[in-house]
Amino acid sequence: xxxxxxxxxxxxxxxxxxxxxxxxxxxxxxxxxxxxxxxxxxxxxxxxxxxxxxxxxxxxxxxxxxxxxxxxxxxxxxxxxxxxxxxxxxxxxxxxxxxxxxxxxxxxxxxxxxxx
Amino acid sequence: xxxxxxxxxxxxxxxxxxxxxxxxxxxxxxxxxxxxxxxxxxxxxxxxxxxxxxxxxxxxxxxxxxxxxxxxxxxxxxxxxxxxxxxxxxxxxxxxxxxxxxxxxxxxxxxxx
Numbered sequence: 001x002x003x004x005x006x007x008x009x010x011x012x013x014x015x016x017x018x019x020x021x022x023x024x025x026x027x028x029x030x031x032x033x034x035x036x037x038x039x040x041x042x043x044x045x046x047x048x049x050x051x052x053x054x055x056x057x058x059x060x061x062x063x064x065x066x067x068x069x070x071x072x073x074x075x076x077x078x079x080x081x082x083x084x085x086x087x088x089x090x091x092x093x094x095x096x097x098x099x100x101x102x103x104x105x106x107x108x109x110x111x112x113x114x115x116x
Numbered sequence: 117x118x119x120x121x122x123x124x125x126x127x128x129x130x131x132x133x134x135x136x137x138x139x140x141x142x143x144x145x146x147x148x149x150x151x152x153x154x155x156x157x158x159x160x161x162x163x164x165x166x167x168x169x170x171x172x173x174x175x176x177x178x179x180x181x182x183x184x185x186x187x188x189x190x191x192x193x194x195x196x197x198x199x200x201x202x203x204x205x206x207x208x209x210x211x212x213x214x215x216x217x218x219x220x221x222x223x224x225x226x227x228x229x
Contacts, residue, residue, distance in 0.1 A: 043219045100215050101212075104165065105162075106162075
């Protein structure tokens with residue numbers, strides 16, 4: 001299993017600013033994912049954070065808007081850049097211990113972002 | 117293309133009553149299926165998963181799910197619901213080619229006293 005913490009747990013930000021969300025895992029994991037969950041909706045995968053290389057982004061998400069870092073196997077950050085009210089959402093970090101095989105995903109508690 | 121459909125957006129049941137949450141999937145290969153629960157203000161937690169073998173799988177908190185290939189379904193059940201079961205429930209399907217999961221839109225469960 002894996003225990004995931006996220007910082008901050010919530011924030012209120014002004015339009016045009018940026019926020020960096022941190023995700024820390026208590027063990028080394030292969031796969032790390034960043035999701036967005038808008039109010040009352042399901043999870044939308046933003047990107048897969050790859051250790052030592054550029055993240056793999058899903059359709060509709062770009063690196064300039066959501067830069068991701070993953071310096072090691074236990075830590076990742078997601079930055080939401082040049083924010084607008086449409087970015088108000090819950091951002092979830094998730095990990096999967098095994099790569100390339102069906103496996104349980106473990107989720108952090110989420111970061112609730114409100115953009116004014 | 118693969119997809120996961122949870123037909124019920126919102127379900128309300130009385131405490132002590134039985135529960136069934138529906139999940140239908142579309143996938144061309146062997147499905148690997150999951151049910152997760154999200155309590156308010158929390159991340160998702162795995163309830164149970166199906167990879168192969170016995171089509172009736174047991175999970176945590178008294179939940180079970182039955183895989184029915186002929187109906188492309190993986191419905192979640194609980195014989196007697198507790199007030200603490202009020203949450204959002206997500207069905208997910210793992211895509212082995214893509215190496216990631218697709219989640220359904222979720223079902224919100226309300227439990228009446």
